[in-house]
Amino acid sequence: MIDATSAVIYSGKDKAETKMKAYGHKLAEVGKINNNILCLSADLTSQTEADIFRSAHPERFLSMGMAEQNMIGVSAGLARAGEIPFAHSFACFITRRCFDQIAMSVAYPRLNVKLVAMMPGISSPGGASHQAIDDLAMMRATPNMNIIDLGEATEVEQAVSLAVETDGPVYLRLRRGLLPVLFDKTKFRLELKQSYLLRRGNDVGIITSGLMTERALQAAAILEENGISTSVLHIPSIKPLDDEGILHLASECKLLLTLDNHSIIGGLGSAVAEVVSESRIKVPFHRIGLRDVYGKAASNAYLYRYFEFDPDQIASVAAQRLEGDRVVEFKTGWDVNQAGDKETGWGEDWKDK
Incomplete structure (x- = not known):
């Protein structure tokens, strides 16, 4: 790590x-x-x-x-x-x-x-x-x-x-x-079998990759504003995987959360679960991703909201799990239109830019 x-x-x-x-x-x-x-x-x-x-x-x-x-x-x-x-x-x-x-x-x-x-x-x-x-x-x-x-x-x-x-x-x-x-190119170096600690906290540990990393940082900011310290571990190298980095984070937090722009079956969440389950570390663990369902045809903004991938939704799940599955009310300040779906790369207008 x-x-x-x-x-x-x-x-x-x-x-x-x-x-x-x-x-x-x-x-x-x-x-x-x-x-x-x-x-x-x-x-x-x-x-x-x-x-x-x-x-x-x-x-x-x-x-x-x-x-x-x-x-x-x-x-x-x-x-x-x-x-x-x-x-x-x-x-x-x-x-x-x-x-x-x-x-x-x-x-x-x-x-x-x-x-x-x-x-x-x-x-x-x-x-x-x-x-x-x-x-x-x-x-x-x-x-x-x-x-x-x-x-x-x-x-x-x-x-x-x-x-x-x-x-x-x-x-x-x-x-x-x-x-x-998200990263300063003079300070960040991408490597295989490596993970990257982006934020440090000891309450919630969020493990993420790909497009979910931006949302992990946004969710972490919401949690921090509500007094919940949050670590974010970015893992671009899904295979080979940095087992040691995952176990280090798991040993230091009270709740481990994975984010997958993928089914929860077989993605990053599964990979992390395999590593943690084979260790002696005991930590509450939850995977966020598509729960054995297919996607839908809709805008990015709608899809992220529907599948509960928005930062306020991620933060809410983390807080709830941290408190023993009790519903936790806190102010997110998140605008559901903040991410939007303009220039996401699906429409035709991006080609000439």
């Missing part, structure tokens, strides 16, 4: 700074340095920011059409030839449609393929068909797979270089378009 409290530039109050298309620009930039990087797209080129690489390095861009399974097979062949293929699609398509190809053609031979999965969890308002609520479960169950769940611009940019430097399959999970900037 790395103490990253000094690297956090977002207090959890008001709105965080934002950055547009951090992934796409960084991939094109790294592509200038490494000629072995190839970019593949399955009919979602501009929708996955792969068009930026295509414009910069057209000779190393491959459009595979609406054929994700073939894209994975081609990527495996390119990796065997010494190239570093980055294969792009929405998270739901690159995992559900291609699981056999990923398992047998990429992970089993441990080939150097990078799987870029956009629009994870309920970040897509496109309904159950477009919401990847089970991708972490599938990738966690796949041997040789490295998994990085990203929700912030600084770590997204660093993840591209980390993926290139990592020998073997890497699953990058992130939202396209506009992302918050």
